[in-house]
Amino acid sequence: MSETKTATFKIWRGDAKGGEFRDYTTEVAEGMVVLDAVHDIQRTQAQDLACRWNCKAGKCGSCSAEVNGMPKLMCMTRLSDLPVEQAIRIESMKAFPIIKDLITDVSWNFRVKKKIKPFKPRPPDAPDGTWRMKQADIDRIEEFRKCIECFLCQDVCHVLRDHRKHDEFIGPRFLVHVAALEMHPLDTEDRVEELRRAQGIGYCNITKCCTKVCPESIQITDNAIIPLKERVVDQFFDPFGWIWRALKRRLDRRATKSAQPVSNRK
């Protein structure tokens, strides 16, 4: 039933100083994914071929690479979905500095996340220190919280990949992270000012490349970035909104109790 054939893989080998594509041929069995082929090659032909991986089930987001030019999780890319009669090209992500072969230095992502203001909940709703939330109110951010931090969206984003704006733009992954925090029903922090200034949300011109490569099918552009852009516009560029907020701040100061969290505008 499972017929065996062979396939050729052009895998980029090298480091920061330079490198080249090298050809490897290995057997292809039914159900195999790209990562299986890389492992076979590693085991039998190139022990020192560097690639990251952990869960091999699309849940940890470690084995990100570019397969035939497309940002992919190698563990979820079936060989049966690729034209194996031609050589399959595998190379590292391009938005981050290369370390070796298929792995890059993704530490920038961890530094960016650390700078985003953390979750700050409103006081508990019940005397036992717990909160009440409706399922309907959390469904929206559960989409964002599916993110496995594979950084493929960062890789494909032209602001990072081509324009190298790593110092001015946090990228789709962290816009999703900010959206998850901002739309968290319990959160009371305000991150809109930072979104505009430090995090460079204006750089995104909603080409939706990030959404297209997301292995978790998160609607990054429509559900996370555009609503955040709207918040920035509301706060900074809408004169009526500006007056209303100034008024409201004054009213709020008078009110002794702050009852409700910032509402979750669409």
Place this chain on the structure above:
Amino acid sequence: MAEYETFTYDVLVIGSGGAGLRAAIEVSAAGVSVGMVCKCLLGKAHTVMAEGGIAAALANVDDRDNWQVHFADTMRGGQYVNNWRMAELHAREAPERVKELEAWGAVFDRTNDGRILQRNFGGHKYPRLAHVGDRTGLEMIRTLQDHGVHRGIDVHMEICVLKLLKDGAKIAGAFGYDRERGRFNLFRAKAIVLATGGIGKAYKITSNSWDCTGDGHALAYHAGAELIDMEFIQFHPTGMVWPPSVRGMLVTEGVRGEGGILTNREGKRFMFDSIPDNYRAQTADNADEGWRYCTGDKNARRPPELLTRDHVARCIVREIKEGRGTPHGGVYLDISWIKEKLSNAEEHIKRKLPSMYHQFKALGDVDITKEPMEVGPTTHYIMGGVHVDPDTQMSRIPGLFAAGECAAGINGANRLGGNSLSDLLVFGKRAGEFAALYARDNQLPNVDGAQIDAAARDALKPFEHEAGDNPYAVQRDLQELMQHNVGIVRNEHEMQTALQEIQKLWDRANHVGVIGNRDFNPGWHTALDLKSLLTISEAITKAAIERKESRGAQFREDIPEKVDRFSTVNTLIAKADDGSMQVRLELLPQMPDYLKRVIDEMK
């Protein structure tokens, strides 16, 4: 003299999964300095794979639940060789740990009145698992990670620890290398928390990642700590069996919690014929009652698919062995049948089990809302690990703590699903708390240059014999051996053979060769992991031989029954003065009367 960079902390945490992160957060809260090293990138540890949920008697769904019921369930599931104190602390403290996650931003599925929703799971009397669809582990690790990075934890990613260093009897630090560049690092610390997780990579068919090589177990053992219960390995009943490249990948117990049934190739729901006596009173005896349980009927008993994992795994093996398996050597797990009961079944399944739906669709070409899955047992979890004090999590080495899967005691002979995530939180916190206290009371120990030089020399040895054996081949042979000789069904003869073969593999491991240089070199990393894998494989085999009975996860076809004299003991592994691995039986601590009464009342 080895070249290395030195880092100094009050407390060093090794491992960045749930237990490591929770421990580091607690250390940091105590106001002492904390460093964390992990083999992978932050947030990728194996906790991320946990699907079902966190067991905690919050009583949000069934108000009859409380810590006593959870305690009794855990002890029954562990066949009463658990450490009673750990089981008690775990049941008492789990609800607080879950609520704390919510305060740190975790978003669990909700009840109709807006509280944390809880689901059914094997061996738990009431719906008890706080969850987020079937990606609870991701939610937990991300919450801890995002909370932790704002707490001043110094994280060193992609570092493998090779050796624990001691100053006299006390722990003094850890020596390792960074995977990216292959450079050596020395971590000096007053206290160390091991939170390195499991050992699944000792087996061929496993749900575990490459990094689950039992490092913490092996590091602790070689440093002089004791290991207990190493024979108890949980084979999860439901792993994927087809296609070959995904063999062993986990299929969450949540499928059965939501009403999934197990059938053989004849279409028979075989679990009804296999209900053990000690569970008969609380198990449904017909399909209708089982379904009502899954839909929240408090008067219904749970379906037999939700019996403990050890038992369900063995029933599946029996079906396959007796020729009633599926074409690819598994049995059927069917959730699609619930369309007979629910008009919106397809949507319901996708909502409750989104990653299972995605996993089967993308990797196995199976639509689980329309057809059954093929499943079989997969190596999932080790109940055994570092012998620790139940309250403080300290091993017998002063300053060395362990928490989570690499520590032992709470689970006894079999772990209930959902108890691992709560274990990570409860004992991760405790380990962090007591490690910080220990660090406050102690001076920074000295490190011995000779120990470091020896470790560095050993680590570089594989580069000296390029023509040596391939480390991947040795690893694969070990996995085959453990799978066949020390797997789900064991006997004395096969295990004695395994011990001899492990010695031969040690010889081969000492002569493996690697090519390339020290920059991110997976061949070299695989060669270095062999020491941990071989150490724990030997410990598992020796403990399994010593326990001459079948109990919980250990099933011996040569002694298929429980034997009374083993009902009150743990197997204990320690390194003898001559460097050999010794195993003996140690009496369990006596359970106090108030807990005995709890167990009697819940019988």
